[in-house]
Amino acid sequence: MRLRCPSCGRIYSSLIPPKCSCGEPLDVTYDYESINTSRWGRREKGVWRYRELLPDVHEIISLHEGGTPLLHARFGDNLGLNVFIKDETRNPTGSFRDRLITVAVSYGLPHARNGFVVASNGNAAASLAAYAARAGREAYTIVPKLIEGSKLAQIVAFGAKVIRYGESVDEGISYAEGLAEGRDLYNVTPESNIVGLEGQKTIAFELWEELNPTHVVVPTGSGSNLYSIYKGFNELLRIGVIEEIPKLIAVQAERCSPIASEVLGVEPKAKPTRALALYVKDPFMKGLAVKAVEESGGTAVLVGEDELDLGEKLLAGEGVFAEYASSVVVPALMELADSGYFERDDRIALIVTSCGLKGMGAEGRERFTVGGTKLDILRLLSERSMYGYEIWEALEKALKYQAVYQHLRELESLGFIAESRREGRRVYYRLTERGRRFLEAFSLQRKGFKASLKS
Known part of the structure; x- marks a missing residue:
């Protein structure tokens, strides 16, 4: 692995900044003429299968990342x-960031005297939490206030320390750099660590x-x-x-x-x-x-x-x-x-x-329960605007008409239908563009399924 600024020629050794002191982004290069790709096919699938084009490390911290379908x-x-x-x-932790973190943690292990730090909007933080735990080191994760609860739960489950900072990940990058310097941590933030990339x-x-x-x-x-x-x-x-x-x-x-x-x-x-x-x-x-x-x-x-x-x-x-x-x-x-x-x-x-x-998030369950009666309602509204009782009659199902209004409220909250007009006490509903796209998705799935049966 060679670490040389493509602009001024300055050479870097172990702790590598993302940019040269001259301001040019650094590049990691290798002896490409010596690479024999036929060796890769004889190895187990995964990130480290390609070790000739990865940084040299003393110890690999791996959870069998890469080699994905x-x-x-x-x-x-x-x-x-x-x-x-x-x-x-x-x-291993459900995202592509495991590829980055296995390399960054393995390379940074000798420099992570007090552990690792990352600024992330969720996935890199969860990944670092897992790989730091595997390495037996502390992990500090700087995450924004706008982060999904499920990602936060994953980070906490692996025992990482969580610091909420800023609205988006941008604001946490400089904070992580300062924390790394102040507490002698190895920073694996993608924007601050070109080795992990x-x-x-x-x-x-x-x-x-x-x-x-x-x-x-x-x-x-x-x-x-x-x-x-x-x-x-x-x-x-x-x-x-x-x-x-x-x-x-x-x-x-x-x-x-x-x-x-x-x-x-x-x-x-x-x-x-x-x-x-x-x-x-x-x-x-x-x-x-x-x-x-x-x-x-x-x-x-x-x-x-x-x-x-x-x-x-x-x-x-x-x-x-x-x-x-x-x-x-x-x-x-x-x-x-x-x-x-x-x-x-x-x-x-x-x-x-x-x-x-x-x-x-909280809406996740609803996103995957739009089927059955709700789908039938969407199909009816794709043809014309209708009101609740009229929809109930057209469904021809053994359900109370009050249940139709519950389905309508849920579909409206998801943004799939909206009020079209009112005639007296009757509220007419129409299909929104979002609802139309949703129906198109199901149509494409059915076509694909039928095609697979014929073949």
Whole structure:
């Protein structure tokens, strides 16, 4: 492993800052001419399978991360495309951050006299908590006030110390740097530790071995995963095993879009989103992430809040339970497919970064109980506006009409239906755009299921 500033030539040794003293982002390089990729196939799947392109460490702290499944997506067939899901929910703590943390903790162990620290909006904090526990060291996690309770519970369960700071992860990064210096902790925050990012690039190596994709669709918050994947493919290019880097597609929530907006040339937003893991207002790695998209010939997509349920449902129909921040890849895929962006023989990989259990809030149960009678009501309202008693008669089910009003209240609270008009005491309901997309998701699942039966 070589640590040299590409601008001024300064060489770094063990404790590595993310930027050189001259201000240029540092790069980790290797002796690429000596790499023999045939060795990888003889080893167990996982991050450390690719150790020739990872930092040297004295001891590996591992929970068997990496080597995650690549699944064929049936909803891609409905679009006439070859789509595959890289299921990072199968990592030990349920997210892609385990790839980063195994490398960062293993490398930082000799420097972590009093433990480790990370600033994170949830996933990296949960991962550090687990790997620090495995290493027998203390973990300090700086997390924002806007964090899902399930992630917080996971962090606490592993015995990490939790410090709530700021509204978004951006505000915690400098706090973590100060805490690391003041308490002699090793900082594994992705924005402050380029060594850990080397672990995330192994997603690219696995994709190359299994698929050699033409396009990779990446949920993007801080931009670190997007850049890491780009770096992995760039190294494969330098080794000579691929001829070109796949097109990288950055996907962000419309409400928080600093990277995607830069790529698309539109006004960025920095508001909270239900996809909380993507809520990074001023990403440290924005420049590198934009460079990754542009140099790969890729693009970016903005996803609305009303499209998150659609993505989550379609992934669930494939057997993958993803949090909202990962689910954005599905509506992004559909938007690009509708615009004719892809060719029929393209090989498209969707990176699903984190498990849905991590993002499950109070509304989580309702998101997955919209079936049966509620679905029938949505189908009726997709044809025309109706009032409660009229819906009850049309259902032709053995249930009290008062139960229909309960279903209507629940569907309204989920944003699937809304009041259309009033005629006297009658309240007419209509299907919202969000409800329509929800129905489309079920329609796509049924088509895929019927197609699989015929084949």
